[in-house]
Amino acid sequence: MEISKSKEWHDLQLHYENTHNVKMRDMFDADMYRFEEFSIVHDDFLFDFSKNRLTSETIGLLVKLAEKAGLQAKIDKMFAGKKINTTEQRAVLHTALRNFSDEPVKTDGVNVMPGIRAVREHIKNFVDAVRSGAWLGVTGKRITDVVNIGIGGSDLGPAMASTALKHFSGNLLNVHYVSNVDSTDILDTLENLNPETTLFVIASKTFTTQETLTNAKTAKKWFMSRIAHIEKDMTNHFVALSTNEKACVEFGISPNNMFHFWDWVGGRYSMWSAIGLSVALYVGYENFEEMLKGAFEADEHFRSAHFRENIPVLMALISVWYNNFFGAASQAVIAYDQNLLKFTEYLQQLDMESLGKSVTLSGEKLAINSGQIIWGTIGTNAQHSFFQLLHQGTRLVPADFIATIKNNDPESDHKAILLSNFFAQTEALMRGKTEEEALHELRSEMKEEAEILKLLPHKVFEGNKPTNTILINELTPKSLGKLIAFYEHKVFTEGAIWDINPFDQWGVELGKQLAKRILPELAADCRVHSHDSSTNGLINYSKTKRYSI
Numbered sequence: 164m165e166i167s168k169s170k171e172w173h174d175l176q177l178h179y180e181n182t183h184n185v186k187m188r189d190m191f192d193a194d195m196y197r198f199e200e201f202s203i204v205h206d207d208f209l210f211d212f213s214k215n216r217l218t219s220e221t222i223g224l225l226v227k228l229a230e231k232a233g234l235q236a237k238i239d240k241m242f243a244g245k246k247i248n249t250t251e252q253r254a255v256l257h258t259a260l261r262n263f264s265d266e267p268v269k270t271d272g273v274n275v276m277p278g279i280r281a282v283r284e285h286i287k288n289f290v291d292a293v294r295s296g297a298w299l300g301v302t303g304k305r306i307t308d309v310v311n312i313g314i315g316g317s318d319l320g321p322a323m324a325s326t327a328l329k330h331f332s333g334n335l336l337n338v339h340y341v342s343n344v345d346s347t348d349i350l351d352t353l354e355n356l357n358p359e360t361t362l363f364v365i366a367s368k369t370f371t372t373q374e375t376l377t378n379a380k381t382a383k384k385w386f387m388s389r390i391a392h393i394e395k396d397m398t399n400h401f402v403a404l405s406t407n408e409k410a411c412v413e414f415g416i417s418p419n420n421m422f423h424f425w426d427w428v429g430g431r432y433s434m435w436s437a438i439g440l441s442v443a444l445y446v447g448y449e450n451f452e453e454m455l456k457g458a459f460e461a462d463e464h465f466r467s468a469h470f471r472e473n474i475p476v477l478m479a480l481i482s483v484w485y486n487n488f489f490g491a492a493s494q495a496v497i498a499y500d501q502n503l504l505k506f507t508e509y510l511q512q513l514d515m516e517s518l519g520k521s522v523t524l525s526g527e528k529l530a531i532n533s534g535q536i537i538w539g540t541i542g543t544n545a546q547h548s549f550f551q552l553l554h555q556g557t558r559l560v561p562a563d564f565i566a567t568i569k570n571n572d573p574e575s576d577h578k579a580i581l582l583s584n585f586f587a588q589t590e591a592l593m594r595g596k597t598e599e600e601a602l603h604e605l606r607s608e609m610k611e612e613a614e615i616l617k618l619l620p621h622k623v624f625e626g627n628k629p630t631n632t633i634l635i636n637e638l639t640p641k642s643l644g645k646l647i648a649f650y651e652h653k654v655f656t657e658g659a660i661w662d663i664n665p666f667d668q669w670g671v672e673l674g675k676q677l678a679k680r681i682l683p684e685l686a687a688d689c690r691v692h693s694h695d696s697s698t699n700g701l702i703n704y705s706k707t708k709r710y711s712i
């Protein structure tokens with residue numbers, strides 16, 4: 164039975180109808196312990212969900228919904244290596260990649276942990292060799308630059324983590340991420356690089372992705388034409404991260420320079436695997452392992468904490484509450500930390516590629532909405548671009564606010580200014596400004612009553628806009644790992660409630676198929692008639708202009 168037909172869903176619907184107009188500011192005024200009741204401290208994390216349109220009863224009903232959906236059994240199945248990715252007949256074991264217990268983790272009766280440890284060892288030895296200068300280029304020079312070529316999950320997670328952990332890099336190596344098939348991306352990157360000191364990391368689970376292979380070929384051509392005489396000269400300059408050994412070898416990368424992973428690691432969940440190699444090269448193996456350990460802590464919490472005290476479960480339930488009952492179509496994520504510049508972009512793939520589904524696991528059309536649109540950027544920049552809509556727009560946009568407390572620049576007041584804005588925004592979104600308050604303020608500033616009344620409606624803030632706050636003591640490899648894993652499990656929980664598969668991505672295939680058909684048509688010296696009139700028209704127009712612009 165679809166979850167929206169359940170008694171638990173119906174109870175939540177009734178609860179919504181009875182409570183959706185309740186004002187958060189009234190709830191705060193009535194209960195001085197609201198923050199204590201609706202916040203959780205987990206080591207170096209504080210998760211405050213008190214600025215939400217919910218009560219203890221709401222949480223109770225949402226927890227019942229999670230129980231109805233069989234969440235605990237689904238969590239246990241994932242960690243136990245069951246083939247929960249049913250449309251691809253695969254287990255889902257990214258959690259095993261960051262498992263530091265002595266317990267075996269089995270899928271198909273085989274313990275995957277020895278293989279994982281062997282790849283970790285391979286990564287460690289390689290990273291240590293490159294960073295120490297023991298690994299030299301073909302002309303005997305040290306590697307100074309790493310170019311990660313990958314896309315989607317083979318790019319976004321590692322690129323985000325490298326940006327976030329810049330201060331842990333020790334400035335030993337520069338790391339560059341190339342993803343787009345638009346040649347500007349790779350050519351701009353290569354422009355300032357020396358082939359003698361450059362290492363290419365070709366990151367592709369399948370090693371068939373068009374963008375990655377095209378960029379990898381361009382990199383190989385660039386390298387070969389500058390310093391190489393034979394393919395063997397590539398040996399210390401090209402490594403591959405993949406599950407597809409045959410394709411890597413065909414490309415010219417020796418199996419010794421391949422870092423393996425497995426089909427039970429989903430692309431957008433793969434930064435914990437060999438796909439994280441560029442992060443490890445950049446920040447060192449120990450820091451990379453710390454990131455895995457942070458994620459492992461999040462895993463332990465997710466597996467064992469009661470749903471009422473379980474951070475990712477609560478994040479998911481709150482998200483379901485606004486999505487399915489208040490009809491919120493999107494969710495903003497705003498990190499007040501420059502190092503988290505790429506966090507929302509990374510989260511877009513994690514969340515939307517996982518939850519953008521419209522059928523249940525058994526293939527029935529969903530009667531309710533699934534994944535929301537995830538968007539946002541860093542604060543305070545966001546305040547000067549889209550916050551107007553959050554504060555006074557007509558749409559409900561629940562938002563996650565993330566900040567780190569430690570001040571890395573104690574001599575200046577930047578951090579205090581940043582955090583004052585951070586705290587002010589969630590307060591403003593929650594409280595708003597009533598007509599009475601706005602009137603009082605205007606009268607203290609202006610004399611002309613007619614002018615005051617004209618301006619008044621524009622000065623009112625409805626408030627009651629929900630936010631979660633995640634406060635992290637300090638951005639470290641460990642806390643970053645934990646933050647990412649919390650979001651992974653939030654996504655898992657939503658998928659479990661809607662009974663969809665958050666581990667496949669068939670929706671990306673159709674566009675790929677059509678692009679394959681169009682590619683030779685672009686090269687052919689004739690007009691195209693095989694598509695709808697718009698697509699034909701666009702292709703033909705571009706063909707006529709291509710040579711004349």
Ligand code: F6P
Pocket residue numbers: 314315316317366367368369370371372375430431516668671
């Ligand atoms: O966009 C589709 C997708 O399959 C993602 O899920 C994946 O992360 C990305 O392409 C890259 O795939 P690969 O690592 O196989 O090159």
